[in-house]
Structure formats: structure tokens, C-alpha cells
Amino acid sequence: MAQGVMSFSRESSRSDSIDESDEPKTPRRKRSSFATRFLADLGPFHDIGFFVGSNEDDQRLITCHKLALARVSDVFAHLFYRPDTDVDEDEPIFVPDMSPLAFEAMCGFAYTGEMYVESFDECCGLLYAAKKYNLSEGLRNQCRAYLWANIYPNNVWRCLEFAMNNEEPALYQTALQILQLKTSKLLTREKFRKVSESCLITLLQQERLAIRSEYELYDACLRWAERQIDKRNLTNSRETVRKLLEPAFLHLRLLAMSDEEISQGPLADDILTDEEAVALLNREELGGIFCPVQDERMQPKVNSFETFAFNDELFLIHLENEYFENTYDVFAMAFSSSGDFHSTQLGIIVPTQIRPKDCTEDSYDEDLTVFLYNCTKGEMMSITRFRGSVPYDSQIEVPFRQQVELKCKRVRKVIKVVFHRTGTYPANYQLEEGKDSEFKVGNFNGQENVKLWHKRSYGYIHFCAYTVEVASIDRGD
Structure with a gap:
């Protein structure tokens, strides 16, 4: 397989435009072994070629083995080995609807069984290829997981358009x-x-x-x-x-x-x-091309959100990225500040998945990771992996792997959840009418008189749990 290197107004006084990088920082992954790379690089023995790209400037010739593609795709198997097809081995096949990088990623999967992408756009192209050539559902789901985790903040519009055009x-x-x-x-x-x-x-x-x-x-x-x-x-x-x-x-x-x-x-x-x-x-309807609605738009209300399962390899890549700049920020992260002189962070309470309509089981195997990050010092305080059978439409206590003591009065901390199971989760917590936050004392992981703190901005995370050894000056965590 041919190899390539990926490189990864209205400017009015009334709005500030921010020009930022469009791609998340994702480290390049190594191929699985010397043997598979050697097989993929056997250029003289390649028996099929593709001209990939929408125009001559971007178009590239990519060569590989028919058998490698046929092993992972019944579409290619039919194209190469059925007697009713007419493929001229001396002429390349034109593929104008894919980028060379996405096609190479598909070939890489055919040789190694691994997903290998370096950007959001490349992953969109790989998912398109997986659907077009009927590659495994496992590959498609890993593409979806990668895309889901990196939609926010740089790729929202790209994802919206891709999903609209490709039935996602x-x-x-x-x-x-x-x-x-x-x-x-x-x-x-x-x-x-x-x-x-x-x-x-x-x-x-x-x-x-x-x-x-x-x-x-x-x-x-x-x-x-x-x-x-x-x-x-x-x-x-x-x-x-x-x-x-x-x-x-x-x-x-x-x-x-x-x-x-x-x-x-x-x-x-x-x-x-x-x-x-x-x-x-005069607040009269303008008619013609203008919208007649006079009511202001309402504030958003998201009741649930979908997640896609990260496998362990993708999760390790995710850990190397910036901890708090992706889709998880929107759905599964809590910001809080401690008002206590000395507190011990115990864990969090989160909801379980919403049971699918066609599901007859009462429980499922949950798998998620919880980060506890000290923004004041810029350090990770705890990483907790939770695995276990849990009931649908319920909530679970997730104690931190190690209890964390905070001895400063004002410690800015972040708690974030990363999911390893595909499913639908509740997106908000119902508070009493008129309250901006809720604080109570209850039990957590067998301990009594634990402080449980919730704010509207938590969303998915219901409560943060902690104990206080010294009386606090002001309420809250």
C-alpha cells in the first residue's frame, strides 16, 4: 500500500471571532507489527491499483493486494473474484468519492485489523468507506466513537453535515x-x-x-x-x-x-x-421571505444523550489529549470549587443508561472511567475505572480509587466521565423549583453524614460526595 504523511468577515465590533485549530491533538499510532507493515509494503507484488480522489490535483495512485481487501469486504470479494465482474488488472479503479488518506486508512485496516486515523476528516472518510464497502460493524463503531469524542469544539459543523449526508x-x-x-x-x-x-x-x-x-x-x-x-x-x-x-x-x-x-x-x-x-x-408581519414568529427562542433542554464505546486502545489515545476539550465537556463533566478548609473527596453519583425500548433485560454491564483533576495545581488527582452489572434507569455510586484530601480553601477541581459502553444516558438532574444548586447530607459507599453537592452545570453527574473534617466557612464544594 502506498504510504503518505498526513499534515494534519464579518469581523464586527459586535462579535469576537476566534480562529482556532480545527483538529484535536491526536498522536500518531504505531502499526501493530513489523510483519504486517512488511506485507503492506510489498509494492512490487501488489495486484490491484486505485486512483483515489475527486480531482487530478488531489488524486493519488494507491496499490495493494486484492486478497487483503476481499478478506474484510464482501463488496471487494464480489468485485475481484466473481466471474460476472469485469475488472481489468492492468487498469486502476477510479474512486472519486473518497480522499486518498481515508482509502489508505481502509487498506490499513484490511492488513492489520486496526483503525488508524489522524484527523476528524480522515475518520469521516473511513466511516464512509466502511459503509460503502461493507466493512465490519466493529470498525464502524470505533469510527463513531472517535468522531463522537471529538465533535466539540472544532468539528461540530463538519459532523452535522457528514451525519446528515451519511445517515448517522x-x-x-x-x-x-x-x-x-x-x-x-x-x-x-x-x-x-x-x-x-x-x-x-x-x-x-x-x-x-x-x-x-x-x-x-x-x-x-x-x-x-x-x-x-x-x-x-x-x-x-x-x-x-x-x-x-x-x-x-x-x-x-x-x-x-x-x-x-x-x-x-x-x-x-x-x-x-x-x-x-x-x-x-411597528411589529407587523413582513411577509414574503421573512419569518413571522415574534416569540424569542427558548433555552436548550437536552433530556438524554448517546455515547459510543471506546475500546481500550482508543481510550489510551484519548488520555494523551487535553483532558477537558472535547465532547465529554458538554455531557459528562462537573466543575466545582471547595469552600472547606479540609475535605476528602469520596466519589460521585451518576445515572445508569436508559433501557432501550426493545430490551427485556433489567441490567447491563457498565464500564466507565472517572477523572478527578485539580485545576488549581494542574494535576490529575485520581483516575477510577468502574466496571459492574448495574440496573437500567437507576443510579450508581462510583467511589474514587483513592480518596483525595484537599487542604486549600478554594480548590478548583474538575470531575469528568468517559464512557466505554454504547448507550443512552439521562442528561440532566431535576432540582427543586427556583434553586440554582442543591446540597444535602446523606450516605455514600457505606459512609454516613457525607456531603452531597449538585449544581445545574453538572448535567449528567448527579452528586459529588465528600466529607469535611474542619467546619467550612461557606457552604458548598
């Missing part, structure tokens, strides 16, 4: 939930200005978004339009901007904006006719 409902739902929960932050990233029109419209169609007002969406759409003008080399004029925004106007709730926002937005930007401007200020 769980990945699509995860990307959509992240967009709903982190809307304001994601709108300020430079990546947003490059999204497709279909992704933009999908965002605007949501009833629940984490925004302060509709003006945020309007401002973001205008920055997106100006980026499209540069990208397509269009004339920068009022007519061009309006034409680009017409699909967005069907969903932008201009009538929900305040008079001040209307004045500094649509009126100041001169993208409305005089009649439309008057109607907007």
Missing part, C-alpha cells in the same frame, strides 16, 4: 445538541463563517438555542454572508448580502428583536426596503 442519526443528534447547548460560543468561532448553507439553516430552524437574543443569530448570519462573498468572489453590495441571506430570513426572528437591536442591526446595515423597515419597527 446518533452523530447528527449529538452535533445538534452541542449546537443547542453551546450556541453563543460556537457562533464566535471562525469555523462558523465557513459552514454550508444547509448547516446554517438547520441551526436557525431550532426552537431552543443558548443565545442571549435573536440579534446574536442575525449578526452571525451577516458575518457568514460576508465570508461567502469573499469565498465566491461576489460583488460586496447590499443586494448581494440580501440575496445570500434570503434563505436565512425565513427562519431569523427579526420580529423578536428589541427596537435597539433592530436599529443597530437590520436598519443600520441597510438590507431592508423602507416598507420592510417600517413594518419591522
